[in-house]
Each structure stands twice: as structure tokens, then as C-alpha cells.
Amino acid sequence: MSNENKIQANEKAWRKLAKDHFETYKKRLLDPNTKLNPLVENELGNIKGKRILHLQCNTGADSILLARKGAIVTGVDLVEDNIKYARLLAKEFGMDDLTFVTSDVLKLIGKIDDQFDLIVTFDGVIGWLPDLNQWGKVIHHYLKPNGEFYLHDAHPLALVFDEEKMAHGKMIARYPYFGKDPDMDPYIGGYASDAKLAENYYWNHTMEEIMMSLINNQLTITYIKEHEKCVIGMGGDVVDDDGLSYYKNFLSKIPMALSLKAKK
Numbered sequence: 001m002s003n004e005n006k007i008q009a010n011e012k013a014w015r016k017l018a019k020d021h022f023e024t025y026k027k028r029l030l031d032p033n034t035k036l037n038p039l040v041e042n043e044l045g046n047i048k049g050k051r052i053l054h055l056q057c058n059t060g061a062d063s064i065l066l067a068r069k070g071a072i073v074t075g076v077d078l079v080e081d082n083i084k085y086a087r088l089l090a091k092e093f094g095m096d097d098l099t100f101v102t103s104d105v106l107k108l109i110g111k112i113d114d115q116f117d118l119i120v121t122f123d124g125v126i127g128w129l130p131d132l133n134q135w136g137k138v139i140h141h142y143l144k145p146n147g148e149f150y151l152h153d154a155h156p157l158a159l160v161f162d163e164e165k166m167a168h169g170k171m172i173a174r175y176p177y178f179g180k181d182p183d184m185d186p187y188i189g190g191y192a193s194d195a196k197l198a199e200n201y202y203w204n205h206t207m208e209e210i211m212m213s214l215i216n217n218q219l220t221i222t223y224i225k226e227h228e229k230c231v232i233g234m235g236g237d238v239v240d241d242d243g244l245s246y247y248k249n250f251l252s253k254i255p256m257a258l259s260l261k262a263k264k
Ligand SMILES: C[S@@+](CC[C@H](N)C(=O)[O-])C[C@H]1O[C@@H](n2cnc3c(N)ncnc32)[C@H](O)[C@@H]1O
Pocket: 007, 010, 014, 056, 057, 058, 059, 061, 062, 076, 077, 078, 079, 082, 103, 104, 105, 106, 122, 123, 124, 125, 128, 129, 192
């Protein structure tokens, strides 16, 4: 199966979750204290007045949270239904100035006629993209000179281990760190809705691939942080008082999440 067909399968799979995600996130956003992933919140700092491009925005909940911090946000997602619900969600919260665009991130060039102070993408994103070099090109294209890029995602090393075995105290390397082929999962979701039966494809990327895709596209990496804990839903079997998650048998043994900033 070609990567094009795998992306189509992913689109179909994510589409199945769109309505449930919209409903879950609508409930969460009704609470004015709802925040972004606390690690992201802390690392982004003050974004008031910044023009932000939010890649893989799902049904727009995090785009709305970025806008609540005073940013001017454009969200992008592969799934038309996600974008339809993102617009609806923004409307329900009286935030008419958000812009949402349906597109494969890797095919975004030409679809938005603007450049941004900040491009952000976080919480379960790069594994859906087969070609990080093209991703780097897109980021470079849409950043203003001196603009900044921010990524926060599962750490590539954490993704090597069998998540079910980790929860039972066993560390078994299941997914090859240097694997070129994506992992096929028959189920999608489970973090903001029930998991649904829908074949989907996920590409593990190495640290080298992530960093070189930016470096090769004239972006300068200015910050890297490997986190011992991650946001709920990205792995782990214990949650701490800050709402961060980790495997109780493996705290401080493996990095759970990765943050990175780069400048144009
Ligand atoms: C785990 S979610 C991102 C996290 C988000 N904060 C959430 O609440 O679900 C991954 C998102 O990536 C989107 N996606 C997957 N492949 C994509 C692609 N090639 N281009 C753009 N978006 C894509 C999916 O539609 C989905 O909304």
C-alpha cells in the first residue's frame, strides 16, 4: 500500500472520532480553567498577540486554548469533519477570529497565503506524517524570518516499547527505533473518546530524523527538552498531582516526551 493510501486510511480513521472529540472537548472547554498540556503551557510562555499556525489541530480545542491566551490562530488538520467541528467549537465559544484549514500538513504549501510568528504542533502529531523532510519544508515556508517553531510529542525512544507490557512492569522493545515501515493499528483513539475499529498507520521517527528535517530546511534548533513524564493519553500508568503521566516502574529510566524549538 502506498503512503498516499495509508494517509487516506488515517483520514478515514480520524474522521470516525471527529464527533466524539468535538463533544468531549466542548465539555472540557466549558470549564474556564481548562489549559493546554501543562508542559506545553509552560514552554510556550507568553504568546499574546502572536500569529500562530497550529498544525494537526484536530477539532480545534487546543487552537481555542491558544487563542484564549491572546494569540491569533490558524489551525490545520487532514480531516474535513475535524475542521467543521473546530469551526463550530470556536463559534460556540464566541471566538470567531480563528481560521481553520483542511489539509494534509505535507501538502499545505499554497493553501494558506500568510506567514506566522510561531508554528506549533503537539501531543500525538509527527507519527502521522511519513515524510519529515517535507514537514520541515512546510514549516520553513510558513515561518516569518526570525519566526519560531515549537514541537512537543511522545519521545521517539518511549515509542519503541510495548505500552501494555510497560504497564505490567516489563520493558520489551516492540517497535524498531530505526524502522522505516509504519505500524498498523486496527484501533484509533481512546484518549478523548472510546477507541474505534479503524485501520491506521503510524510512523516512528528517530531523534536524528526529527532534528535533521529542521536543520536541512534552514531552521536552527534552539531548545531541546526530554521530559520524564508526559501528558495523560500519551503513555504511562500513573498520574501525578500536576496531571502528568509515567510508568511507575520506569520513572526516570526512559524519556516520555520531547520538546523542541527552532528558529528561521
Ligand atoms: C492525536 S491528534 C493531535 C492532538 C490533538 N491535540 C487532539 O486533541 O487530538 C492527531 C491529529 O493529526 C491529524 N492528522 C493526521 N495525519 C495528518 C496529516 N497528514 N496532515 C494533517 N493532519 C493530520 C488527525 O486528523 C488528528 O486530528
